[in-house]
Amino acid sequence: MLNEQRLVELFCRLVRIDSPSFGEREMCAALKEIVGSLGLAAVEDGAAKALSGSAGNLLVKIPGTLDLPPLLLCAHMDTVEPAKGKRPVLHPDRRITSAGDTVLGADDCAGLTAILEAATALLEDGSPHRPLELLFTAAEEPYCAGSAVLDHSAVESKEAFVFDLEGEVGLAANRAPTILSFTAEIEGRAAHAGFAPESGVHAVRIAAEVISKMRLGRSEDGRTTVNVGTVSGGTANNIVPDRCVFTGEIRSFSDEAAENELEQIRSLLARTASLFGGRAVLHSKKHVKAYCTRPDSPAVQHFFRAAAEAGLSPRLTETFGGSDMNQLAQRGISGLVVATAMRNVHSVSENTGIDALMAAARLALSLMLLKE
Numbered sequence: 563m564l565n566e567q568r569l570v571e572l573f574c575r576l577v578r579i580d581s582p583s584f585g586e587r588e589m590c591a592a593l594k595e596i597v598g599s600l601g602l603a604a605v606e607d608g609a610a611k612a613l614s615g616s617a618g619n620l621l622v623k624i625p626g627t628l629d630l631p632p633l634l635l636c637a638h639m640d641t642v643e644p645a646k647g648k649r650p651v652l653h654p655d656r657r658i659t660s661a662g663d664t665v666l667g668a669d670d671c672a673g674l675t676a677i678l679e680a681a682t683a684l685l686e687d688g689s690p691h692r693p694l695e696l697l698f699t700a701a702e703e704p705y706c707a708g709s710a711v712l713d714h715s716a717v718e719s720k721e722a723f724v725f726d727l728e729g730e731v732g733l734a735a736n737r738a739p740t741i742l743s744f745t746a747e748i749e750g751r752a753a754h755a756g757f758a759p760e761s762g763v764h765a766v767r768i769a770a771e772v773i774s775k776m777r778l779g780r781s782e783d784g785r786t787t788v789n790v791g792t793v794s795g796g797t798a799n800n801i802v803p804d805r806c807v808f809t810g811e812i813r814s815f816s817d818e819a820a821e822n823e824l825e826q827i828r829s830l831l832a833r834t835a836s837l838f839g840g841r842a843v844l845h846s847k848k849h850v851k852a853y854c855t856r857p858d859s860p861a862v863q864h865f866f867r868a869a870a871e872a873g874l875s876p877r878l879t880e881t882f883g884g885s886d887m888n889q890l891a892q893r894g895i896s897g898l899v900v901a902t903a904m905r906n907v908h909s910v911s912e913n914t915g916i917d918a919l920m921a922a923a924r925l926a927l928s929l930m931l932l933k934e
C-alpha cells in the first residue's frame with residue numbers, strides 16, 4: 563500500500579540533494595541505493611561520458627509476474643538553478659515549498675518520488691503486474707540532453723509515461739513541439755563612423771532589418787512561435803560595427819512548419835546581408851522533434867483507465883515544452899507526459915502538496931497494475 567509518511571520522507575530526502583544538470587552524481591547514487599533496497603538493479607548508461615556530466619541515465623527493470631507487454635515510467639534526475647542547498651519546508655496546510663532562496667525541485671523530484679513510492683508499494687504488496695521499466699534520466703532540463711544519448715537498445719517497452727508536467731494530477735499531454743534554436747552571425751565592414759561611414763558595412767543595421775521582418779511571436783494558426791532572445795554587436799560609438807550576432811528559437815507542433823520557418827529566416831538573412839554588402843551565416847540545432855500520441859492509441863487508453871482507477875479525472879492537453887517523451891517518441895515509443903504535483907516550476911516559488919504527491923503516486927501504481 564502507498565504510505566504517505568514514507569512518500570513525504572522520500573520526497574524531502576531527494577529535494578535536499580544538489581542535482582544540477584550534468585551534476586546528478588549524488589542523486590544517481592541515492593536512486594541506486596533506493597532501488598537496491600527493493601532488491602532491484604539499476605543499470606547506468608554511458609551518458610555521463612557522452613555529455614561530460616557526472617551521471618548517466620539509470621534504467622531499472624522490474625520483472626513481470628503477468629505475461630503482458632512491458633511499460634516504462636520515466637522522470638528526470640536534474641533540477642534547474644538556483645538549486646544548491648534546497649531545503650523543503652512543510653506547511654500546516656500540507657503544501658511543501660522551498661525555503662525561498664532556491665527552487666523546490668518538485669520538477670522532477672515529484673516524478674521520482676511518485677514512481678519510487680509506487681514501485682515500493684507494488685513489491686511490498688506482491689500484486690501481480692506486467693514487466694516494468696523505470697527510467698531516471700540525467701540532464702533533461704538542457705533540452706533533454708540525457709535522453710538524447712540514452713542507450714535505447716536496453717529499453718524494451720513500446721509505451722511510456724513521463725512524470726514531468728505541471729498541472730493537476732490527472733492531466734496528460736499527448737502533443738509536444740519541435741524546438742529549434744538558431745544563431746545568426748553577420749559580418750559587415752568596420753569604418754570610422756564620423757570620417758568614413760560610407761566605406762563601412764553596418765552589421766547591426768543588417769540584423770535590425772532582418773529582425774524587423776521576422777514573424778516574431780505566435781503564428782496566426784497558433785501552432786508556431788518564433789523568438790529572438792539575444793542580440794550583440796559593435797564595439798564603440800565611433801565605429802561602424804563589423805559584426806552582429808543574434809540568437810533565437812522556433813517552436814512548432816508541426817516539425818515541417820518549424821523547418822520552413824527556419825528556412826525563411828535563413829533566406830531573409832542571406833538576402834538582406836548581400837543587399838547591404840555584408841555576409842551572414844545561420845547556425846541551427848534541433849533540440850527535440852514534435853510528436854502527437856493519438857487519443858485512440860493504447861497509451862492514451864491505458865492512461866485513462868489507470869487514472870480513473872486512481873480516483874483522478876483524466877484529461878488530455880498539449881504542452882509547448884519539450885520533455886524526455888520527445889526523445890522516446892523519436893525511438894518509436896508511444897506515450898504521454900503526465901502531470902506530477904508541481905506548481906510554479908523553474909522559480910523560487912515552486913511548490914507542491916502532500917495530497918498531489920500522493921495522487922501522482924496512485925497514478926504511477928495504477929499504471930503499474932494495469933491488467934491488459
Ligand SMILES: [Zn+2]
Pocket residue numbers: 638669670702726
Ligand atoms: Zn521537468
